Amino acid sequence: MTRLRYRILFAKTEAMRWTGHLDLQRAWERLLRRAGVPIAYSEGFHPHPKIQIGAALPLGVTGENELVDIETDRACDPDSSAARLNGHAPPGIRILRIEERAEGSPGLEKVILAGEYAAAPLEGAWPADLPRRIADLLGSSELSRERRGKKYDLRPRILSLGLDGNTLRMRLSLLPEATGRPDEVLAALGADDVAAEIKRERLVLRETTPLRNPQVE
Amino acid sequence: MDSATISRILPRILPRVEKPGRYTGGELNQVVKDWNAVPVRIALLFPDIYDIGMSNLGLAVLYEILNARPDALAERAFLPWQDMEAAMRREGIPLFALESRRPLAEFDLVGITLPYESLYTNALLALDLAGIPLRAADRGEDHPLIVGGGHAAFNPEPVAEFFDAFAIGEGEELALDLADVLRRRKEEGAGRGAALEKISRVWGMYVPALYAPEYRSDGTLIRTAPQSGKEDLPNPVVKRIVPRLPPAPVRPIVPYLETVHNRYAIEIMRGCTRGCRFCQAGHVTRPVRERSAADIVASIEAALANTGYEEVALLSLSSSDHSHITDLVQALGVKFGSSRLRISLPSLRIETVSVDLVEALRSSRGGNFTLAPEAATESMRAVLNKPISARQLLETVGEIYRRKWTTVKLYFMIGHPRETADDVRAIAELARAVLAEGRRRLGRRAEVHAGVSTLVPKPHTPFQWLAMDSREQIAAKQDLLRRELRGPGIKLDLTKPEVTLLEARLSRGDRRMGEVIARAWRAGARFDAWSDRFRPVAWDDAFRESGIDPAFYTHRERAADEVFPWDHISVGIRKAYLRRQYEDSLAGRTQGDCRRECFGCGILSTFRELREALPAEERFCPIVDRR
Numbered sequence A: 001m002t003r004l005r006y007r008i009l010f011a012k013t014e015a016m017r018w019t020g021h022l023d024l025q026r027a028w029e030r031l032l033r034r035a036g037v038p039i040a041y042s043e044g045f046h047p048h049p050k051i052q053i054g055a056a057l058p059l060g061v062t063g064e065n066e067l068v069d070i071e072t073d074r075a076c077d078p079d080s081s082a083a084r085l086n087g088h089a090p091p092g093i094r095i096l097r098i099e100e101r102a103e104g105s106p107g108l109e110k111v112i113l114a115g116e117y118a119a120a121p122l123e124g125a126w127p128a129d130l131p132r133r134i135a136d137l138l139g140s141s142e143l144s145r146e147r148r149g150k151k152y153d154l155r156p157r158i159l160s161l162g163l164d165g166n167t168l169r170m171r172l173s174l175l176p177e178a179t180g181r182p183d184e185v186l187a188a189l190g191a192d193d194v195a196a197e198i199k200r201e202r203l204v205l206r207e208t209t210p211l212r213n214p215q216v217e
Numbered sequence B: 001m002d003s004a005t006i007s008r009i010l011p012r013i014l015p016r017v018e019k020p021g022r023y024t025g026g027e028l029n030q031v032v033k034d035w036n037a038v039p040v041r042i043a044l045l046f047p048d049i050y051d052i053g054m055s056n057l058g059l060a061v062l063y064e065i066l067n068a069r070p071d072a073l074a075e076r077a078f079l080p081w082q083d084m085e086a087a088m089r090r091e092g093i094p095l096f097a098l099e100s101r102r103p104l105a106e107f108d109l110v111g112i113t114l115p116y117e118s119l120y121t122n123a124l125l126a127l128d129l130a131g132i133p134l135r136a137a138d139r140g141e142d143h144p145l146i147v148g149g150g151h152a153a154f155n156p157e158p159v160a161e162f163f164d165a166f167a168i169g170e171g172e173e174l175a176l177d178l179a180d181v182l183r184r185r186k187e188e189g190a191g192r193g194a195a196l197e198k199i200s201r202v203w204g205m206y207v208p209a210l211y212a213p214e215y216r217s218d219g220t221l222i223r224t225a226p227q228s229g230k231e232d233l234p235n236p237v238v239k240r241i242v243p244r245l246p247p248a249p250v251r252p253i254v255p256y257l258e259t260v261h262n263r264y265a266i267e268i269m270r271g272c273t274r275g276c277r278f279c280q281a282g283h284v285t286r287p288v289r290e291r292s293a294a295d296i297v298a299s300i301e302a303a304l305a306n307t308g309y310e311e312v313a314l315l316s317l318s319s320s321d322h323s324h325i326t327d328l329v330q331a332l333g334v335k336f337g338s339s340r341l342r343i344s345l346p347s348l349r350i351e352t353v354s355v356d357l358v359e360a361l362r363s364s365r366g367g368n369f370t371l372a373p374e375a376a377t378e379s380m381r382a383v384l385n386k387p388i389s390a391r392q393l394l395e396t397v398g399e400i401y402r403r404k405w406t407t408v409k410l411y412f413m414i415g416h417p418r419e420t421a422d423d424v425r426a427i428a429e430l431a432r433a434v435l436a437e438g439r440r441r442l443g444r445r446a447e448v449h450a451g452v453s454t455l456v457p458k459p460h461t462p463f464q465w466l467a468m469d470s471r472e473q474i475a476a477k478q479d480l481l482r483r484e485l486r487g488p489g490i491k492l493d494l495t496k497p498e499v500t501l502l503e504a505r506l507s508r509g510d511r512r513m514g515e516v517i518a519r520a521w522r523a524g525a526r527f528d529a530w531s532d533r534f535r536p537v538a539w540d541d542a543f544r545e546s547g548i549d550p551a552f553y554t555h556r557e558r559a560a561d562e563v564f565p566w567d568h569i570s571v572g573i574r575k576a577y578l579r580r581q582y583e584d585s586l587a588g589r590t591q592g593d594c595r596r597e598c599f600g601c602g603i604l605s606t607f608r609e610l611r612e613a614l615p616a617e618e619r620f621c622p623i624v625d626r627r
Ligand code: SF4
Pocket: B272, B273, B274, B275, B276, B277, B279, B280, B281, B282, B283, B317, B318
């Protein structure tokens, strides 16, 4: 059977941001089914739908330009499918664009390099000396942190970090085995007791990737 | 605290609790109405965590029915897990409803679902977190009315002092009647007492403060009856039923989180005609009413379009007894056979045609098949009125293994009247015989899981007169099973004696039990259905401090004419009928299926008028001439 591949750009917001990767996967399966998109299934004893979501978002972080790859059994028109999916989308998921993806082109795990995040205090303010703390952090050559009982060096995962008015902007690696988390950066800055709203504004992709976000690079 | 403040604080605490999606609402198909534009506001509370409560069908039914009314809104509430409870108490956040994030105390009525007794302490926890006084007598004009419902409410007495009212029986029409009363109360500005007075006259409603128990010096009851001056109140309070099942919900909320049952569930039939003597559900849900195959298929289709679910469960107490089950299965095959929908059909009779039915709906190989023989010897099956032979069971499991289900799950019960060690040993022998059958077909891949619970003599069943097994008797029988049932391919699952004993005490208690429940709750008892949070010591202490001997409720064979704490609540079955069943049970006499012949349980006379108002082909009891 010929399979067709599509890459979908979407936003994950509202209550949806409090659900993890597996829950999002299930929400996508159900959305595709409601919208009647002829999703393809893997072979084998326990067939599962061919849906691959790129780079999991930490719980509570919203994503404005997230990516998911799907495979279908029949061709779908990207524009009308996007409209239909939006008609059936649950609160917190909005489809922005769909593009066809060539057979044999690399999957999301191979093309996602980094994410760009923006964090702003919901209430209260950043510590007054945040600029100095940022400078110290960027000046250090190593930043040892522990997550789930495992030690790792956060420093190389921070590609850029800076204040833009009240918004803390950061570009963090999303390479497999070297994922930087925005909440960890806030903790490393001693600013994790500030109730902040964190957004992932865009994913940074390798060149030649379909749906490469035009704002990037 | 108001909803805006709660919304402001939540984003700060949610990142630090497990599964924050339990507390956010905002799922697909959630209904949010304009608070100020709707006069009747009801909170539906399931007193356990979201993951459990969202799988409750009754909640989904009431949610859809109430929200369909333009003048009413219904919102959901669940208990927080420990981490969130601590955070809420620290921040001073009261228990709130998910849709509007308004505190429960702002609603007109909070309906608390009580499907089983181990939720009683959780109901108190919910009231406490909501800042609502625990005892109905301590609530004022501005507090919501607290109404309990569900199967545990068929004996409401143990929790009578905590509830303003109970809904006895089926909620579909009752909920609408309650909404009417609430609406009129708003229009007239009527007080709490007047509203409860009105409610006490709605068919199926029980307002416990208007009734009082009277005891003899030996602690047994003389009667529970309306207080003086209220003699015109219903006595007994007869359960509510819907003569015909209303359309099933088709727009259920789809949780983002993985919940216990994350699927579309539809009740294909209500009630049961088998008359298993231990089974409370089989007695309290009579008479049988069915949904037609066409209606079921149409509801499933609509619900799948609205939810995208990958799994459907067809629920009933005894699926193979639906009069059109074969047509239904065929129709589902035609409609969904080519899709990847998983369809489950639980609660089947032990016969090979049941295997055919499940096979027809099956979408993948392997997996497990569940059967409930309940007892392992002919004499015990006669006691229970569950007559299936061992030969029939082995023939059925032979078919199951032959068609490549690798695991057979068997449900048994110990603690039956007249049970001997041989009857218990027979359970082990039967389970081993089932495994041998599996080995013959599948070799070492075959498995047997035996789940063995202990009989609780439940209210409104023929066993309500029975003394249940003591802790020592249960332990001895369980030890015997552990010794006899082990080895490769066998899994044995036993219910802890303490859990069963608590269930028995709570389900059989009278109003004096309220004191015990309140004490146990204060001593930290909650989430009693969770083995890691269950605290039997809190309960033992509570009984002792209240001066109440639990054995009085559970280990005493009752006199034929003893008045039970639930006698003023009628499920439509005559006590004399239950008593006759009890005597037949002790004599080993069985009784057939009441689809074929009427045994005069009382349902027909209780609901005669309702039945006669139905068109002939829809009348319940007996239903053999239906086709
Ligand atoms: S078949 Fe027996 S156990 Fe099952 S619901 Fe009916 S009466 Fe209860």
